[in-house]
Amino acid sequence: MRDIIVHELTQATQELVREFARFLPRLMVMLIVVLVGWVIAYLVKSILRSFLRLIKFDKLSEGAGATQLLNKAALPSSTELVSRFAFWTAWLGFILVGVSALGILGMQEYVTRFFVFLPRLLVALIFLFIGLLAASFFSRAALLWAVNTNMPSPRLLSSAARVLITVFTASAVFEELGLADSTMLLAFAIVMGAVMLGLAIAFGLGGQDLARRFLEARFAPEKKEGQEREDELSPL
């Protein structure tokens, strides 16, 4: 009996040592992959940062209004943000490759999923960036147009443009990420429908006079009889 226990214990210990001996090289491989990955990710970050500075990406982002958004959110500059994102994406990829080298059961599937998801995440982030830029640009364009044409409530118009583009962007981002597709689609349809209906009712009922004045000014600019005609001044 005693011999059996000793034998089993010895065998278990030897098995454990063998397993550890088999695991140790994998662990070392993982650490090397993670370390090499960090170096490569750092290089990617540095090269990308230099490239973005070369093409004056910050200026482009500033011109489109993205910098102001980032400042408001206390985030670093666009160049720094994109560089950091590239660094973490690359390093995370290497970490997952390293972890998969450990041979842990089921891990391979998660790693595969991550790499399948990565392009979609990138596309979604690009959508988000472009969408926010577009929202900022077009809301400012609407504001300037409304002010220079003496339209009433320019800021309301500008905000409406921003909200519409942001909602559209959000729906595109969620769809790309595959998150709650049907829920987002439904929510988007409801929001858009509500906004359009609201605008139609507001313009049709509340803004009858405004609509008439607008259409008269646009399509029938002739002065009414008896109205004093202003002299036309050329700025040039």
Added chain:
Amino acid sequence: MAEESILTDEFLRQLIDVGEADVLVGVPTYNNAATVGQVVQTIRAGLLKYFPRERAVIVNADGGSRDQTPELVRGASINDLQHSTDLTALRTLHSISAEYPGGPATGTALRTILASAELLRASACAVVSPESTTIEPEWIERLLRPVYKGNFDFVTPLYRRHKFDGLLMRNLVYPMTRAFYGKQVREPYAAEFSFSGQLASHFLGQEIWTHEVGQAGTEIALTISAITGGFRLAQSFLGAKPHVDARAADLVAAMRQTVGALFWSLEPNFSIWSAKSDSQPIPTLGAAQEVTLEPLRINRKRLFSMFRSGVAELEPVLKSILSSSTLTELQRISALEEDDFLFGDELWARTIYEFAASYHKAVISRDHVVQALAPLYRGRAFTFLVENREASGEQVEQNVEDFCMTCERLKPSLLELWNGRK
């Protein structure tokens, strides 16, 4: 060669038929049927009367008119003119008309005329607006003669204007062009001007044609190019300017074509304008600027209310363009009552310089920077109208001169902003 890419086969065929020319008058058109016939007849009369011995050609560059403008140009027959007057041509007076490619754009039309002038080896060329209904035959002589005699390379016009006509020109375009480039060219954005054949080749070699100013606002870009190229400049008095300038029908569009092009020019010409600290007059041929004073009905209240609402509504945009002190000052004056309101020379000059620096730094879209200046210009225009309500022509001119001096005095502040020291 530049003309290879811009002149169509039809244009080339007609130009080859002409051969060579001594003087050329270009008329850029697009749907100008209402006025172009009279303008071309007057140009012909001017050429016959003042250049009867020279080989002359009228070049009509059309942007694809659908109102028979080219037909009217071709139909403005020389015979009608000769029957009704005692004018006789000693040489053939050519007249060609063709459509340039790419759709209507003043810049492309001007480039076509320049390329034609280069191809025909013309000594002196003039451009005349098809809407200049006040044109007289003498305009052709006053524009072409100084260049044809070989005394000058670039001649801009001087007009008889109402004291409230051309407010943007008086309050921004002229003073700023003068402060930036050091030459007192009164009409830097002219519908009529003339240039030598040598200058035409210089213009064609400029980089403006690959930029937006090569499409719209080309007139001011050409003036700046003549100044920075060190060419001999003069200004010649023509007569009364037509009351309505179609190029200025929309204020924002007018600002894009003038202020946008002026701000754009600062970047490639930094080394030139940054070295100028004052301005020099250029020779004036004929009378100086004439000012008329007949009463006009102008809606000043609208200008004021649009300025006031612009400052309030555009606050987030103006914050990214202007310094906090300038914005605060603008907000202060926008809160004043109409009777107390004054948008003074210093504040207006400082505002323009800060806009120019923000345009350079592209703090927001450059087109948005130019658009955001429009409401502020309305405030300045209001002050100009009020200040000069009872002013004589001389007083108006003196006020414009005072503002020009203020712009020149404050120019170092632009350099500080440009170099990012503020």
